[in-house]
Amino acid sequence: MKEDFFKYQAQTSNHPLAIEISHANESFVYDTNGKSYLDFIAGVSANTLGHNHPKISQAIKEQVDKHTHVMVYGEFIQQPQVNLTKLLAQNLPKPLETVYLTNSGTEATEGALKLAKRYTGRHEIIATKNSYHGNTQGAMSVCGAEQQNSAFRPLIPGIKFIKFNNAADLHKITLKTAAVILETIQGGAGFIEPENNYLKKVKEKCDEVGALLILDEIQTGIGRTGTLFGFENYNVIPHIIIAGKGLGGGMPIGAFIASNKIMSCLKNHPKLGHITTFGGHPVIAAASNATLTELLNSNLIKETLYKEKLIRKFLIHPLITEVRGKGLMLAVIVKTEEIASKVILRCLDKGLLLFWLLFEGKAIRITPPLTISNNEITKGCTIILETLNEILTES
Numbered sequence: 297m298k299e300d301f302f303k304y305q306a307q308t309s310n311h312p313l314a315i316e317i318s319h320a321n322e323s324f325v326y327d328t329n330g331k332s333y334l335d336f337i338a339g340v341s342a343n344t345l346g347h348n349h350p351k352i353s354q355a356i357k358e359q360v361d362k363h364t365h366v367m368v369y370g371e372f373i374q375q376p377q378v379n380l381t382k383l384l385a386q387n388l389p390k391p392l393e394t395v396y397l398t399n400s401g402t403e404a405t406e407g408a409l410k411l412a413k414r415y416t417g418r419h420e421i422i423a424t425k426n427s428y429h430g431n432t433q434g435a436m437s438v439c440g441a442e443q444q445n446s447a448f449r450p451l452i453p454g455i456k457f458i459k460f461n462n463a464a465d466l467h468k469i470t471l472k473t474a475a476v477i478l479e480t481i482q483g484g485a486g487f488i489e490p491e492n493n494y495l496k497k498v499k500e501k502c503d504e505v506g507a508l509l510i511l512d513e514i515q516t517g518i519g520r521t522g523t524l525f526g527f528e529n530y531n532v533i534p535h536i537i538i539a540g541k542g543l544g545g546g547m548p549i550g551a552f553i554a555s556n557k558i559m560s561c562l563k564n565h566p567k568l569g570h571i572t573t574f575g576g577h578p579v580i581a582a583a584s585n586a587t588l589t590e591l592l593n594s595n596l597i598k599e600t601l602y603k604e605k606l607i608r609k610f611l612i613h614p615l616i617t618e619v620r621g622k623g624l625m626l627a628v629i630v631k632t633e634e635i636a637s638k639v640i641l642r643c644l645d646k647g648l649l650l651f652w653l654l655f656e657g658k659a660i661r662i663t664p665p666l667t668i669s670n671n672e673i674t675k676g677c678t679i680i681l682e683t684l685n686e687i688l689t690e691s
């Protein structure tokens with residue numbers, strides 16, 4: 297399998313981990329040699345309920361037996377889409393009531409940016425340094441990492457960057473601004489939480505000048521930070537939210553969500569303001585419904601805060617400078633980038649799956665499935681501490 301993987305599948309780095317996967321179940325992924333990996337990553341925050349969850353699998357199978365794709369968005373009313381959009385709207389504060397389902401997070405970012413331009417009639421977008429919102433060219437244009445963007449310029453014009461958490465930059469949001477796009481907690485930058493009512497201040501400034509606040513909830517959403525969506529922790533209701541990743545419970549999905557008034561402008565001038573063939577695919581929507589329903593009917597969302605405390609209690613070590621983030625979206629910051637890489641690779645050998653963050657080399661990502669047990673947390677943290685001890689003794 298490995299030979300064909302390197303021969304036929306496009307590679308985007310020179311050193312992929314290239315572990316050959318056999319199957320995955322609950323909090324574990326298994327390779328073709330029978331080795332198990334305790335999953336502290338959850339497919340990069342996507343497998344909300346772990347792997348192979350029986351309710352998600354059942355929902356997928358039932359929907360496949362009824363119908364798969366039937367027609368592009370809108371021609372046919374499909375029960376899984378209706379159920380999912382209704383469930384989302386019922387669990388979001390007003391006026392976030394209308395949902396456009398997409399294929400991926402980056403497509404949801406595209407939709408949200410287009411919607412803000414259409415609604416305001418303006419084209420300037422303000423984003424933050426070190427942000428990540430996806431990798432298609434519109435989404436990339438609002439990513440604040442020039443090392444990734446420069447090779448692909450020109451990207452879309454009219455984008456300005458401000459510093460996350462810096463209230464002094466807010467004067468850059470003006471009557472020309474269509475939207476400010478922020479991650480509720482900056483992900484790739486190192487799981488940086490908003491401080492001092494930052495999000496509320498941005499929203500107030502947006503309201504003052506008639507701009508829209510778009511919050512990217514692709515990582516912070518779907519229960520990971522102790523509330524269904526991360527913004528609920530920070531005393532703010534944005535104009536538009538973007539969701540993805542964990543919303544599909546391991547299946548590919550995205551969504552942008554706004555008030556009916558804002559969303560309605562996709563209908564005219566031009567009509568078909570956003571087009572997608574597969575967005576809201578019935579099988580994916582059924583999986584997403586099962587994920588959300590299970591989350592909302594369990595204590596899993598609240599338990600993320602207890603699990604966070606447990607992880608923080610364990611991860612105290614001379615090589616760790618800080619643990620950032622909220623709930624089960626945590627970044628362990630160690631003294632050097634070299635230590636972070638050593639920990640990630642050695643833990644992998646020991647059967648614990650960890651990962652890097654995009655723009656913070658000293659960070660070790662911990663984003664397990666929300667279903668991870670306390671015993672599994674103890675087991676994983678013990679492996680991390682053992683590995684840090686080894687590295688400390690060697691130095």
Ligand SMILES: Cc1ncc(COP(=O)(O)O)c(C=O)c1O
Nearest residue numbers: 400401402428429430514515540
């Ligand atoms: C905050 C954030 N926004 C957008 C995206 C893009 O989502 P997708 O990879 O589904 O296009 C990601 C993915 O990592 C993300 O973390």
